[in-house]
Amino acid sequence: MAPLLPSSQPWVEKYRPKKVKDVAHQDEVVRVVTNTLETADLPHLLFYGPPGTGKTTTALAIAHQLFGPELYKSRVLELNASDDRGINVVRTKIKDFAAVAVGSKPHQGGYPCPPYKIIILDEADSMTEDAQNALRRTMETYSKVTRFFFICNYISRIIEPLASRCAKFRFKPLSEEVMSGRILHICNEEGLNLDSEALSTLGSISQGDLRRAITYLQSAARLFGSSISSNDLISVSGVIPQDVVESLFTACKSGDFDVANKEVTRIIAEGYPVSQLICQLLEVIVNAEDIQDEQKARICKKLGEADKCLVDGADEYLQLMDVASHTMRALCNMQQELCFS
Amino acid sequence: MLWVDKYRPKTLEKITVHEDIARNLKKLVSEQDCPHLLFYGPSGSGKKTLILALIRQMFGAGAEKVKLENKMWKIDAGSRTLELELKMLSSTHHVEMNPSDAGFQDRYVVQEIIKEMAKNRPIDTKGKKGFKVLVLNEVDKLSREAQHSLRRTMEKYSASCRLILCCNSSSKVTEAVRSRCLNVRVNAPTEEEIVKVLEFIGKKENLTLPAGFAARIAAQSNRNLRRAVLFFETCRVQQYPFAANQAVPPLDWEQYVSEIAGDIMKEQSPKRLFSVRGKLYELLVNCIPPEIILKKLLSELLRKLDSELKHEVCHWAAHYEHKMRLGSKPIFHLEAFVAKFMSIYKEFLIASFG
Ligand SMILES: Nc1ncnc2c1ncn2[C@@H]1O[C@H](COP(=O)(O)OP(=O)(O)OP(=O)(O)O)[C@@H](O)[C@H]1O
Ligand SMILES: [Mg+2]
Numbered sequence: 001m002a003p004l005l006p007s008s009q010p011w012v013e014k015y016r017p018k019k020v021k022d023v024a025h026q027d028e029v030v031r032v033v034t035n036t037l038e039t040a041d042l043p044h045l046l047f048y049g050p051p052g053t054g055k056t057t058t059a060l061a062i063a064h065q066l067f068g069p070e071l072y073k074s075r076v077l078e079l080n081a082s083d084d085r086g087i088n089v090v091r092t093k094i095k096d097f098a099a100v101a102v103g104s105k106p107h108q109g110g111y112p113c114p115p116y117k118i119i120i121l122d123e124a125d126s127m128t129e130d131a132q133n134a135l136r137r138t139m140e141t142y143s144k145v146t147r148f149f150f151i152c153n154y155i156s157r158i159i160e161p162l163a164s165r166c167a168k169f170r171f172k173p174l175s176e177e178v179m180s181g182r183i184l185h186i187c188n189e190e191g192l193n194l195d196s197e198a199l200s201t202l203g204s205i206s207q208g209d210l211r212r213a214i215t216y217l218q219s220a221a222r223l224f225g226s227s228i229s230s231n232d233l234i235s236v237s238g239v240i241p242q243d244v245v246e247s248l249f250t251a252c253k254s255g256d257f258d259v260a261n262k263e264v265t266r267i268i269a270e271g272y273p274v275s276q277l278i279c280q281l282l283e284v285i286v287n288a289e290d291i292q293d294e295q296k297a298r299i300c301k302k303l304g305e306a307d308k309c310l311v312d313g314a315d316e317y318l319q320l321m322d323v324a325s326h327t328m329r330a331l332c333n334m335q336q337e338l339c340f341s
Numbered sequence: 342m343l344w345v346d347k348y349r350p351k352t353l354e355k356i357t358v359h360e361d362i363a364r365n366l367k368k369l370v371s372e373q374d375c376p377h378l379l380f381y382g383p384s385g386s387g388k389k390t391l392i393l394a395l396i397r398q399m400f401g402a403g404a405e406k407v408k409l410e411n412k413m414w415k416i417d418a419g420s421r422t423l424e425l426e427l428k429m430l431s432s433t434h435h436v437e438m439n440p441s442d443a444g445f446q447d448r449y450v451v452q453e454i455i456k457e458m459a460k461n462r463p464i465d466t467k468g469k470k471g472f473k474v475l476v477l478n479e480v481d482k483l484s485r486e487a488q489h490s491l492r493r494t495m496e497k498y499s500a501s502c503r504l505i506l507c508c509n510s511s512s513k514v515t516e517a518v519r520s521r522c523l524n525v526r527v528n529a530p531t532e533e534e535i536v537k538v539l540e541f542i543g544k545k546e547n548l549t550l551p552a553g554f555a556a557r558i559a560a561q562s563n564r565n566l567r568r569a570v571l572f573f574e575t576c577r578v579q580q581y582p583f584a585a586n587q588a589v590p591p592l593d594w595e596q597y598v599s600e601i602a603g604d605i606m607k608e609q610s611p612k613r614l615f616s617v618r619g620k621l622y623e624l625l626v627n628c629i630p631p632e633i634i635l636k637k638l639l640s641e642l643l644r645k646l647d648s649e650l651k652h653e654v655c656h657w658a659a660h661y662e663h664k665m666r667l668g669s670k671p672i673f674h675l676e677a678f679v680a681k682f683m684s685i686y687k688e689f690l691i692a693s694f695g
Contacts, residue, residue: 008373008374008471008472008500009374009499009500010374010375010376010377010499011374011376012376012496012499012521013496013499013500014374050516051516051517051520052520056493056496080492080493080494080497122493123489123492123493126485126486126489126490153517209520211520211521212520215376215520215521215522215523216523218374218376218523219369219376219523222368222369222371222372222375223365223368223369236523237524238524238525238526256648257648257651257652257655258648258651261643268383269383269528269529269563269564270526270528270529271381271382271383271386271526271527271528271529272526273381273510273511273512274510274512275512276512309659309663310512310513312663312666312667313513313666314659314662314663314666315632315635315636315659315662316510316512317636318632318635318636318639318655318658318659318662318663319659319663321655321658321659322655322656322659322660325651325652325655325656326656328652329652334652
């Protein structure tokens with residue numbers, strides 16, 4: 001294999017923290033884990049939270065800090081959603097890995113090297129319930145010699161018996177301050193110039209997802225050079241310009257179905273993601289001063305339903321049209337209940 | 342060669358419709374460390390053209406030497422071994438495929454291909470990239486499991502394998518995957534832009550266009566550039582020199598849907614429903630995607646309705662399309678929509694005219 005040139009890695013990988021203490025914003029986890037790193041005694045862990053908040057990073061950092069590069073391969077098993085993790089794998093692969101005894105020679109090469117193995121199950125929410133059930137046994141049988149790290153976005157997808165065996169940590173979306181700190185660090189390393197407006201824009205458009213923020217930053221740096229403005233960031237991020245949302249809203253107020261249809265068709269042709277549009281529309285509606293609470297409630301209910309349908313894979317045009325039609329009827333006090341159904 | 346292929350710009354410099362995006366992409370790949378990319382936008386807007394030109398920009402003309410193969414996949418899925426066959430297009434620098442063609446087994450394909458590509462990493466000799474590019478089409482059609490499979494893999498192999506994902510609707514791509522890519526929105530070209538492309542082709546083909554002819558084609562294309570060029574070529578085959586008022590023929594299936602709409606408006610009865618069912622089936626057999634049929638049918642019906650009914654019909658279209666997604670037999674839901682429409686319309690007629 002060719003040597004990995006560091007420069008051939010995107011910045012998100014290049015700036016992935018290698019040490020637990022460098023993980024930003026997740027103080028609770030960092031504190032608890034740093035303590036346990038010293039005593040090298042670890043509970044099973046469950047990390048959950050939205051994308052790009054440092055879950056995988058933290059888990060990998062813990063494993064590296066415990067075992068160092070030499071023992072890592074033999075002591076850490078990383079399984080993610082790209083590996084087959086059906087029941088069979090749980091029964092065989094994990095078992096085989098867990099069953100091989102570990103020697104207890106602590107502190108090799110300056111690493112704690114505690115006498116257990118770590119099994120990292122990343123993206124655990126995509127495991128079937130059966131596979132999770134099969135894991136319960138394995139966890140119990142080998143509890144002395146293994147620690148499990150579960151990582152997921154949605155904790156509700158992890159079955160209760162597994163979750164209750166773990167110390168749970170919620171990874172919060174990163175606050176703008178923390179993100180700024182991390183971003184400024186990268187700007188320093190890469191020799192970029194970011195004014196304070198650009199910095200706060202970056203914070204708000206990436207919505208607490210640091211990975212996204214880093215990707216935007218890198219793209220903007222490639223496109224616009226080393227001096228990056230707030231507008232540059234907005235243009236790479238693909239957020240929907242506010243006037244698009246406003247004009248849809250205005251079209252709904254007009255009370256004319258065909259006007260709304262034309263607007264929706266245009267939005268679809270421009271390729272704006274409807275799920276995101278719905279979020280932004282929600283904001284406009286909640287903050288609008290000239291509509292009554294009851295109208296707002298009706299519209300919001302529809303927005304929620306449409307969002308669910310989109311998640312199920314429903315067509316964007318039809319859902320947005322349905323939303324527009326409902327909004328129009330609520331705003332113009334047209335008949336709400338459909339008459340012939 | 343069809344004009345759509347013949348006049349597809351090969352390099353980023355030659356791209357005219359999304360000039361700004363092309364310029365940006367060029368800068369983006371100037372270094373070795375460009376992020377994964379997700380292209381999204383309506384069909385026929387030019388995503389594929391941009392992607393091909395981008396790959397050429399990365400690797401030079403060598404990336405144009407592609408071969409099409411039917412690759413057999415033997416996948417070890419725990420207790421059994423799966424065999425899958427999938428088309429893929431590859432050069433020494435990139436591989437392109439439609440993993441959603443593998444249906445509910447798409448997950449395995451996604452898992453295998455990236456690992457395999459990462460293994461056969463090209464050697465980094467002078468001037469060559471140390472990574473391969475994997476183009477995955479229609480990622481919005483991938484199952485949730487398959488999308489999940491992409492997540493960690495995208496990070497793990499990011500040094501050796503760069504992903505270019507392509508889809509129509511980015512709402513259907515999970516947030517975790519979107520968060521791992523730079524998202525590039527490719528909007529549908531405006532009618533003016535389409536006119537320019539048609540005029541350009543006309544010039545190259547030495548054709549004289551009557552005034553307003555290109556504009557009429559553009560107007561009928563729904564801002565879909567591919568369709569516009571196809572229409573243009575059809576017109577050329579039909580009659581040349583062009584007549585000033587030459588009709589732009591609609592696509593066969595659209596004509597057919599519009600007839601169905603007419604049938605439904607004329608008579609609402611179980612008998613008519615039965616005959617419409619046959620016609621819908623005909624369309625499905627000819628591989629017209631069911632949601633496209635439904636949308637076209639809706640737009641034809643809307644054209645014929647009073648505004649009070651429009652809201653209602655539109656609601657039911659959205660309702661049944663959603664159901665169709667969750668179910669497995671599109672024909673049922675298409676038929677249900679037609680039946681619903683018939684009953685609404687009939688009641689409306691009775692209420693208004695007795
Ligand atoms: N708390 C953090 N501190 C420092 N860097 C972070 C943090 N969170 C995310 N990052 C940056 O974002 C990248 C992705 O983070 P990570 O892989 O840990 O996300 P994740 O929480 O596992 O997300 P997902 O749920 O999508 O898997 C890292 O490479 C790093 O550059
Ligand atoms: Mg992760």
